Amino acid sequence: MPTINDVARRAGVSRSTVSLVINHSKLVKEETRKLVERVIEEINYVPNSNARGLSARVTKNLGVIFMKDYLPDSTLISYDSDQHIGLCSFNIFNGIMSGLAGTDYSLITEAFCCGGENADLPRLVSEKRVDGLFIVSRPYSPAFLSALRETGLPFVLVGVDCREEGIDSIYADPEEGILLAMEELTRTGHRNICLLNSYSPPGARNSRLIGYRMGLELAGLPFRENWSIRSSANNGDAAYQAFRAFWEEGNRPDAIAAANGQSALGAMRYLYEIGVRVPDQISIIAYEDSSVCGYAIPALTSVNIRKEEMGAKAAKCLLRRIREPDCPAESAAIPPYMVFRNSVLPR
Amino acid sequence: MPTINDVARRAGVSRSTVSLVINHSKLVKEETRKLVERVIEEINYVPNSNARGLSARVTKNLGVIFMKDYLPDSTLISYDSDQHIGLCSFNIFNGIMSGLAGTDYSLITEAFCCGGENADLPRLVSEKRVDGLFIVSRPYSPAFLSALRETGLPFVLVGVDCREEGIDSIYADPEEGILLAMEELTRTGHRNICLLNSYSPPGARNSRLIGYRMGLELAGLPFRENWSIRSSANNGDAAYQAFRAFWEEGNRPDAIAAANGQSALGAMRYLYEIGVRVPDQISIIAYEDSSVCGYAIPALTSVNIRKEEMGAKAAKCLLRRIREPDCPAESAAIPPYMVFRNSVLPR
DNA sequence: CTGAAAGCGCTTACAG
DNA sequence: CTGAAAGCGCTTACAG
Numbered sequence: 001m002p003t004i005n006d007v008a009r010r011a012g013v014s015r016s017t018v019s020l021v022i023n024h025s026k027l028v029k030e031e032t033r034k035l036v037e038r039v040i041e042e043i044n045y046v047p048n049s050n051a052r053g054l055s056a057r058v059t060k061n062l063g064v065i066f067m068k069d070y071l072p073d074s075t076l077i078s079y080d081s082d083q084h085i086g087l088c089s090f091n092i093f094n095g096i097m098s099g100l101a102g103t104d105y106s107l108i109t110e111a112f113c114c115g116g117e118n119a120d121l122p123r124l125v126s127e128k129r130v131d132g133l134f135i136v137s138r139p140y141s142p143a144f145l146s147a148l149r150e151t152g153l154p155f156v157l158v159g160v161d162c163r164e165e166g167i168d169s170i171y172a173d174p175e176e177g178i179l180l181a182m183e184e185l186t187r188t189g190h191r192n193i194c195l196l197n198s199y200s201p202p203g204a205r206n207s208r209l210i211g212y213r214m215g216l217e218l219a220g221l222p223f224r225e226n227w228s229i230r231s232s233a234n235n236g237d238a239a240y241q242a243f244r245a246f247w248e249e250g251n252r253p254d255a256i257a258a259a260n261g262q263s264a265l266g267a268m269r270y271l272y273e274i275g276v277r278v279p280d281q282i283s284i285i286a287y288e289d290s291s292v293c294g295y296a297i298p299a300l301t302s303v304n305i306r307k308e309e310m311g312a313k314a315a316k317c318l319l320r321r322i323r324e325p326d327c328p329a330e331s332a333a334i335p336p337y338m339v340f341r342n343s344v345l346p347r
Numbered sequence: 348m349p350t351i352n353d354v355a356r357r358a359g360v361s362r363s364t365v366s367l368v369i370n371h372s373k374l375v376k377e378e379t380r381k382l383v384e385r386v387i388e389e390i391n392y393v394p395n396s397n398a399r400g401l402s403a404r405v406t407k408n409l410g411v412i413f414m415k416d417y418l419p420d421s422t423l424i425s426y427d428s429d430q431h432i433g434l435c436s437f438n439i440f441n442g443i444m445s446g447l448a449g450t451d452y453s454l455i456t457e458a459f460c461c462g463g464e465n466a467d468l469p470r471l472v473s474e475k476r477v478d479g480l481f482i483v484s485r486p487y488s489p490a491f492l493s494a495l496r497e498t499g500l501p502f503v504l505v506g507v508d509c510r511e512e513g514i515d516s517i518y519a520d521p522e523e524g525i526l527l528a529m530e531e532l533t534r535t536g537h538r539n540i541c542l543l544n545s546y547s548p549p550g551a552r553n554s555r556l557i558g559y560r561m562g563l564e565l566a567g568l569p570f571r572e573n574w575s576i577r578s579s580a581n582n583g584d585a586a587y588q589a590f591r592a593f594w595e596e597g598n599r600p601d602a603i604a605a606a607n608g609q610s611a612l613g614a615m616r617y618l619y620e621i622g623v624r625v626p627d628q629i630s631i632i633a634y635e636d637s638s639v640c641g642y643a644i645p646a647l648t649s650v651n652i653r654k655e656e657m658g659a660k661a662a663k664c665l666l667r668r669i670r671e672p673d674c675p676a677e678s679a680a681i682p683p684y685m686v687f688r689n690s691v692l693p694r
Numbered sequence: 695c696t697g698a699a700a701g702c703g704c705t706t707a708c709a710g
Numbered sequence: 711c712t713g714a715a716a717g718c719g720c721t722t723a724c725a726g
Contacts, residue, residue, distance in 0.1 A: 001475075003719055014697045019721055029695055046473040050400035051719030055702050059397065061455065061476075090437040097458055106476060108408065108455045111444055126393040128348075129408075129453060236642055265642045272644050295583055295612045295639045297619050350703055361713045366705060376711055398703030402718050696726085705718085710711105 002045045011039040022047055053128075062100070062318065063130035064093060064109045065122055067137055088290065088307060089136050092158055095311020096134055103319065105131075114144035125153055132318045134158055138201050154321040158314035160288075160305070161204035166329050168321055170314040172305035173333040174207035174259075174287065175214070180336055181257045181285040181303050182215020189347035190255035190283060194227040196243060196267055198259035199234045208259055208287070215257075227251065231263060239266025247274075254347060255283040261293040264300055264343075279345035289339055299341035310334050349392045358386040369394055400475075409447070409665065410477035411440060411456045412469050414484055435637065435654060436483050439505055442658020443481055450666065452478075461491035472500055479665045481505055481658075485548050501668040505661035507635075507652070508551035513676050515668055517661040519652035520680040521554035521606075521634065522561070527683055528604045528632040528650050529562020536694035537602035537630060541574040543590060543614055545606035546581045555606055555634070562604075574598065578610060586613025594621075601694060602630040608640040611647055611690075626692035636686055646688035657681045 004022075008015045013032060020028050021036040028036075039045075053059040066089055097107060108129060112122040124130050125148070133148070137159035145167070148155060157169035178195070185193050195212040197205055209228055216223050226249070231242035239258070243266060258264035264286040268278055278284055278298060286293050289302035317330050351369075355362045360379060367375050368383040375383075386392075400406040413436055444454060455476060459469040471477050472495070480495070484506035492514070495502060504516035525542070532540050542559040544552055556575055563570050573596070578589035586605070590613060605611035611633040615625055625631055625645060633640050636649035664677050 005719080015720080016698085016722080017696060020696090023721085027695060032695080046475075048401070048719055049474045049476050050397045050406065051702090052721080053397035053702095054395070054401050054704080055719080055721040057702080057721095097456070101458075104470075106455050106457060106471060108453050109444070110453060111448075123451075124453060127396045128393075129396050262642065265644065269644050292639050292642045295609065296642070297612065297616050297644065352703080362704080363706080363714085364712060367712090370705085374711060379711080395703055398718090399705080400718095401720085402703080402705040404705095404718080698725090700722090700724105702721085703718105706716090708713105708715090710713085 002043045004045070004047070006043060007036065007039050007045050010043065011036050057128075059129060059131050060104050060106065061108050061130045062105050063122070063124040063133045064096060064107055065124070065133060065135050066109065066111045067113065067135070067139055088160065088288070091307035092136055092311040092314075095308035095313075096158075096315050097311075098308065099312035099315025100319075105319075114139075114141050121147055121151065125151055132156075132322050134314055134318060135162070138162055154318060154325065156314050156318045156321065158310060161201055161207065163331055163333070165331070168317050168330050170310055170317055170330075170332050170334065172288075172307075172310065172336065174204050175211040176333065177287050177303045177305055177336040178208045178211030178257055179215050180338060181287060182212060183218070184301075184338055184344065185255045185257065185283060185285060186215065186219035186221070188283070188344055191221060191347075192253045193221070193255040193257055194229055194246065194251070194253040196239060196256050196258040196263045197228060197230045198263050199231055199238065200259070205230070205259075212257060227253070231266070234262070236262045236266035236269070239263035240270050241266075243267040244270045253282060255344075256285070258284060258286045260288040261286045261290040261296070261300060261302065265292060265296055268296065279343050283344040285338075285344060287336075293339075294341065296343070298343050301341045301344045302339045303336045304339045305336045306334050348395075349390045351392070351394070353390060354383065354386050354392050357390065358383050404475075406476060406478050407452050408455050408477045409452050410469070410471040410480045411443060411454055412471070412480060412482050413456065413458045414460065414482070414486055435507065435635070438654035439483055439658040439661075442655035442660075443505075443662050444658070445655065446659035446662025447666075452666075461486075461488050468494055468498065472498055479503075479669050481661055481665060482509070485509055485550075501665060501672065503661050503665045503668065505657060508548055508554065510678060510680070512678070515664050515677050517657055517664055517677075517679050517681065519635075519654075519657065519683065521551050522558040523680065524634045524650045524652055524683040525555045525558030525604055526562050527685060528634060529559060530565070531648075531685055531691065532602045532604065532630060532632060533562065533566035533568070535630070535691055538568060538694075539600045540568070540602040540604055541576055541593065541598065541600040543586060543603050543605040543610045544575060544577045545610050546578055546585065547606070552577070552606075559604060574600070578613070581609070583609045583613035583616070586610035587617050588613075590614040591617045600629060602632070602691075605631060605633045607635040608633045608637040608643070608647060608649065612639060612643055615643065626690050630691040632685075632691060634683075640686075641688065643690070645690050648688045648691045649686045650683045651686045652683045653681050 004015050004018050007018045018036055021033050108124055110122050110124050133155035135155055135157050157164055160172050162171050163169050197208055213223050229242050229246050231238040256267055264284050271278055276282055286300045286302045289304035293300040293302045351362050351365050354365045365383055368380050455471055457469050457471050480502035482502055482504045504511055504514060507519050509518045510516050544555055560570050576589050576593050578585040603614055611631050618625055623629055633647045633649045636651035640647040640649045
């Protein structure tokens, strides 16, 4: 494998000059640059990233931290439970990758769990393997966040419900998304809409509730406490149980705003069992638009929260933070949009 | 940030000794080792991975190469089409992560596309960022594979249909999986079973066909050419169209063996539209058991191909290859198993 | 605009 | 079992 010395020798310049060329410095004469680039091409030289990292303190690696609580035990995923969280992270991850395409950064991943007040740092940061970090989704503790800030390493929070003051964060706003669903449902003539909320960090859960209430208010519809249904876990079964209990109390909604596709499908399974047809007798809109929504029968009309765009935007954001360490923190909610499928019928 | 020098000074030993301790060498006296370890703990020393990599030619990074054709344009995923591929990779990826937990390896990812005869190598390898590589899923070209072998970098192939002679490969055998589905369907009294094949590399497609034929044969059932349905793309819509065409030709299967959950759902949507009930009138088993299977209504009985175990096993395999570069190549098919849900009814 | 020199933080023979 | 020395392949002031 050729080194910078080989290039220098062959091009008849010094190592320093080659280095400047590699790093796109303006200090090199056009002619020299071309010469060096030709030699690099010829002998197929690629800079050794370790050497580069050692002397320049730059790794050209960016880290993605998947918060561990969000990956079920031993990071394995079970299909019938909250797979969607891993999935959600994966969509964001894909977005980050695409946002980084064309740059010379690679992505290192680490599953990490910050245990309460203990302020351990991910290995990626203590070993200096990265120039910056994406923190994907909750849960991160305040202690973790401040320990991270102290290192001076640039980082950005990205995911559902991870808005944070004074820190770069790119996120989806559940309030806005649920409100969008409510507007669509009320616009299409629904008057008895329940919220099927999921088990998730209080922040997101509460945001959904706010969006729900706002949607009711805007349409002049009354808010009923028990029409905001809370399932006890983040999966289809829990949603099934919660919705069933709600239904058996005698409540008869004409529409459901669900916290995600999994919850929606839990409710749909119950409706299927008791012979209530979607969308003929009851409409459903799912927030988040996870992959199951398009495959449901009928396909679920959903509020898509653009997870890929979220990741891509986070990539741009981190890149900028690295370039301009002192630019003001960016806190951006990615606006959701409706995906019209077949689970809503105007009344 | 403390360096190895700080540790050496404080412990009153030489740098070399500290280095030996860090690398778990047996050459250090027990007493010295303890002393050094205490100091490391005290001053919170973490070896700089770049320095280590530079001198030892070891990065403690492993690469995951996602073959690019398998990630739809610009690596973004569209929900209604072949999301499942990215998903499948993600499940494997999760398995790899868990298989690496507890080791001191990190994982770097790169989306890569090997263009035909051109034998470019992923940046991760040319820049020497990794000690080994996971090649996740097809398609890789023979040229790519041989270029990779020439580098001497340890690597393992992992995924659906990536068995290869003389190369470490951990994979699922579609033949075995479809056969399992066929056995279950014939065992439960089905006599008219069609195969809903998906659009995928010929290898996998053909394997499924072989498993299908073998299943028929074992049950003494005739093989009918046109009962092996081939959809034109790897998504639910294509499966819908293909199954519909099959049905409209007048064919009336009592069961479907589907290449994956997406295909199964495509067929189910058509059946739903024409009022044929699953599983009352027709049974379905989906191969692969992707995340949609558990959420389908009725939930799909599926052949799970253990993607996570596949990833974990690949991790062990690569680790071993790095330890023992000359051990014989391992080629392991991960045995599938049935997940019983609600889409099969005995006849 | 270019080159000589020092240094980044480790590992690895080698000598003792 | 331990230490002194050289070296891994780059970058970065600094001098010219």
